[in-house]
Amino acid sequence: MRRSFTKRTTRKLINPMLEEEVSVTAPLNLEEKIAFIKEGLFLTDDLTIRDLVFNDRQIKLMFINSIVDVNNLQSNVIKPIQENPFGEIKEVVSGSEMINTTDLQVGLDALVDGYCLLVQEEESLFLISAPKSKTTHQIEPENEKVIRGSHLGFSENVMENVQYIRERITNRKVTVKYSHVGETTKTKYALISISTLTDPEIAKTIEDRISFIQADSIQSPGYFEEFLEDNSFSPFPQYLNTERPDRVVANLMEGRMALLMEGSPTALIFPVSFFSFFQTSEDYNTRSFIASFLRLIRLFSFITTLCLPAFYIAVISYNYEVIPVEIIFSIKSSLEYLPFPPLIEAAIMQFTLELLREAAIRLPNPVAQTIGVVGGLVIGTAVVDANFVSNTMVIVVAITAISSFVIPSNELSTSVRILGFPLMVLAALFGFFGIVIGLMITLIHMSKLKSLGYYYLYPIAPLDVKALKDALVRVPIWMMKERPRDLKPLYKWKITNPRGWENNE
Structure with a gap:
């Protein structure tokens, strides 16, 4: 299996997603036809086969159950055949559009367009x-x-x-594998990939890890995340959560896999890098310089959320010389009557912010908006007037909160706010030197961290200059010709003839 995939990738001028297939019209028996169709759909689990009898001979009804209206099929195809088991197929099944062909390849392509396929011993297919x-x-x-x-x-x-995914990728290379997990709950889940793009090692790794799960209940993708991630004690999320089909499709086309679960609107995408959490669907619906500007803002907001409170504490406690003298006097005057050191002051405000955020999430929307206004205005003004917190600290915490909300991934946003607390402690103990030590430890951890065995900081570590086109910034789409090389996709080219019209002008 591995050798055949390798051989396919050496044909660099042929896109396996668009590769023309040879028509198959050679006379095959019924079982050979079924086997050909199964292999042509890469043994996907959402292919359903029904056994029927017509004219005293066995026939097979094949369809992809995720894109076919099963009720319509039952009433307009299966039931008429069962009630009228003799005659001509076209006369018995008269309520639906029907096409007669002898080419199995045409049948394969029609299956992913919402057709069902009637296969019989005769050469013709319906x-x-x-x-x-x-x-x-x-x-x-x-x-x-x-x-x-x-x-x-x-x-x-x-x-x-x-x-939803098959509506966006009408290609028979999309492979769906259904299974159940949880010894008591038997919760259904689906693993989705594109067989001609995704490295088989990714599928093998995730299937092996799932096979070792022995738990009574697995109720959501969050359970999977903790069972399957490389480092459960890392503050950084190692799989990408999304509720958007278009985002799942975009990642599938990069060579990744997705996991969907019954009872949850969230998909897990793997493997991913740190920069995947700063990409949004809108990045690819706007022009490149706008998308690059917004992505840089998100990355800057990550640094601001992580470092700004610690920077303020270091400046107040040790390093006054880094700010202008005029601002020093203003800050000093606001700190004169405060009973707490800067670390306690920052911790109180950060903790209060987290309380307000949790309250806003748990309450109904109208009440949550009121809580936000009360928390931001009334409590903020009151603590300053009571000389518990300085005006500057309120500004710092407000900027930190806004920056954390800019990060597209809620899980990463929460993680970076938590990381800010130990960084504040280091800043209070050692000033700027403590911040540098904390950032170095964080960077070393991220460099060693992996997502399903793939480097988390790719394409920075290891460095891949070509992949930077869609990491820190986003260059025009027509310049992003290759898929990420760390995923080892079976076919690396995304675009083979960018802006070909320029050659004709």
Whole structure:
């Protein structure tokens, strides 16, 4: 299996997603036809096969259950055949569009377009149209809103979620593997990949890790995350959570895998790098210089959230010389009557901010907005007037809070706020030297950290200059010709003829 994939990738001019297949019209028996179709769909688990009898001969009804309307199929195809088991197929199944062909390859391509396939011993095949209706509901994820782009989010039904992905990638190379986990709950989940792009080692690694899970109940992707991640005690998330089908599709096309679970609208994407958490769907719906500017702001907000309170403590406690004299007098006057040292002052404000944030999440939206206003204005003004906290500290904490909300990933945003506390302690003990030590330890940890065995800080460590095109900034899409090399995709090219029209002018 591995050798055949390697051989395919040596054909650099052929995209396996678009590669033309040879028509198969040679006479095959029924079992050989079924085997050919299964292999052509890469043994995907959402391929359903029904056994029927017509004219005293066995026939097979094949369809992809995630994109076919099963009720329509039952009433317009299966039931008429069962009630009228003799005659001509075209006369018995008359309520649906039907195409007659002898080419198995045509049948394969039609299956991913919402057709079902009637296979019989005879050479001819029948394609019957029975697609599910396109997605009509618009449930936009609350934590991943965009201005431009799709406003559709996943539901809590794993079959529907697979449908959303297949609607966006109408290609038979999309492979879905269903299974169950949890010895008591038997919760259904789906692993999704593109067989001609994803490195088989990724699929093998994740399947092996899942096979070792022995637990009574696995109820959400968050359970999977803790069972499967490389370092459970790292503050940094190692898998990407998303509720957006378009984001899952974009990562599948990079050569990654996704996990969907029954009862959860969240997909897990793996493996990912640190910079994946700063990419949003909107980055690719706006022009490159705007997307690059916004991405740099997100990265800057990460540094601000991590370092700003510690920087303030270091300046107040040790390093006055780094700020202008005029500002020193202003800060000193606001600190004159405070009963707490800067570390306690910062910790109180940060802890209060976390209380307000948790309260806003748990309460209904109208009440949560009121809590935000009360917390930001009333409490902030009161603690300053009571000389518990300085005006400068209120400003620092407010900027830190706003910066943390700029980070697209809620999990990473929470992690970086938690990391700010030990950094504040180091700043209070050693000043700027303590901040440098804390940042060095964090950077070393991130350099050693892996996501499913792949380096977390790629493409910075190890350095890959070409991959920087979609890391710190985003260059124009037509310049991002290759997929990330650390994923070892079976086909590396995303774009083979960028802006080809320029050659004709």
